[in-house]
Amino acid sequence: MESELPARLATLGHPERLSVFRLLMRRYPDRVPAGELAGALGLRPSTLSSYLAALMQAGLVTQERAGTSRRYAIDMVTVRDTFDALLLDCCRGRPDVCSPVSLPSDRGPIPMPDRKYRVLFICTGNSARSIFAESLLRAEADDRFEVFSAGTRPRPAINPFALELLEAKGHETSGLRAKTLADVGGPDAPPFDFVFTVCDQAANEECPVWEGHPVTGHWGVPDPVKAEGTDAEKALAFQQAYGTLRNRIRAFAALPLDSLDRLSLQKAVDRIGHPDAQAPA
Structure with missing residues (x-):
């Protein structure tokens, strides 16, 4: 090394x-x-x-x-070996010197049993995918989560195909709107516990360093707004995006969040978005 x-x-x-x-x-x-x-x-x-x-x-x-x-x-594996070598060489393995590099929650359950978990979903336009995820998690387990969505470059309004689908599925849509990251994560806002990107473009961008070190995940879904063809073909693309996110949201809501340590929780979040990926132990 x-x-x-x-x-x-x-x-x-x-x-x-x-x-x-x-x-x-x-x-x-x-x-x-x-x-x-x-x-x-x-x-x-x-x-x-x-x-x-x-x-x-x-x-x-x-x-x-x-x-x-x-x-x-x-x-x-190589990246972790590199970081380990740096810490062992520079800090001589002293936890009092190197502890700022590690998060306290790495060593035990996330200490938030008496309040709701704050969750943010991000995509570029905040007009379909992140709006779907916000609506789905709120419907799946509203008593356990405060749910938000935002766009890195939000569109002026939510896509009409997305609104039509949400209403057909029985979701409340009156309070939904396209928002910026600043709208949901100002300096006085409580920190998020989870931040998910649901489009590749947003995941590729430099997002803020979130206060509180939330668990993060990338659950990329093809953009139904870009679908071409007849209205029926476009509606099918929105149905497919909604169905993919619904499966992931249900898997996330079923996690025993208050009993998992941070590392286990991060691995679970990654598996939900990438069920075929083999993460290192």
């Missing part, structure tokens, strides 16, 4: 390589196509390719082929 650590730190010392690394960390355990990475970061394909090659050579990123596409993901 001592021979590998300087190379890894030197690789991450390049600002744009670090940006690629940070985006893949935000999307973990997703495997992200090269084209999506280039578009999100505004990089030319050849430039991105050189950055990814350096990150792979350092062992920080892995590549997988899917047909003609190449997809990339963080090698979390």
Whole structure:
């Protein structure tokens, strides 16, 4: 490890390589196509390719082929080994020195049994997917959660297909509107316990560092607003997005939140969004 650590730190010392690394960390355990990475970061394909090659050579990123596409993901085992080596070398394993790096809730159940859990769902436009998630969790377990949704670049109004579907499913829609992150997370607002992104574009963006260190998850769903074709075909896309989110919300609401430690809870949240992913122990 001592021979590998300087190379890894030197690789991450390049600002744009670090940006690629940070985006893949935000999307973990997703495997992200090269084209999506280039578009999100505004990089030319050849430039991105050189950055990814350096990150792979350092062992920080892995590549997988899917047909003609190449997809990339963080090698979390290597990343954890790197962080461990830094802490052991710099802190000599002293918890009094290194404890700010770890969250207190890593070592026990989340201490919030006497209040509702605050949950935020984020997508880009806040006109369909995050609105679905907000409505579904509120309907599934309103007594346990305070639920909010917001958009990184919210649309002027909720999509009419989304509103029609929610009303058909019996959801209350009168108070729903498209909101910004500032609308739901101002300086005086209590911290969130959970923050979920439900679209890849929002997950790729630099979101705020949330107060209180909430558990975060990425439950990406294709954007039904972009569906083309007849009204029936568009309505089907909204039905599919709603159904995917309903399954995830039900799985989340069924978790024994007050008895899980933070690490177990994070793994459970990741499994809900990525049931086929194999997270490291």
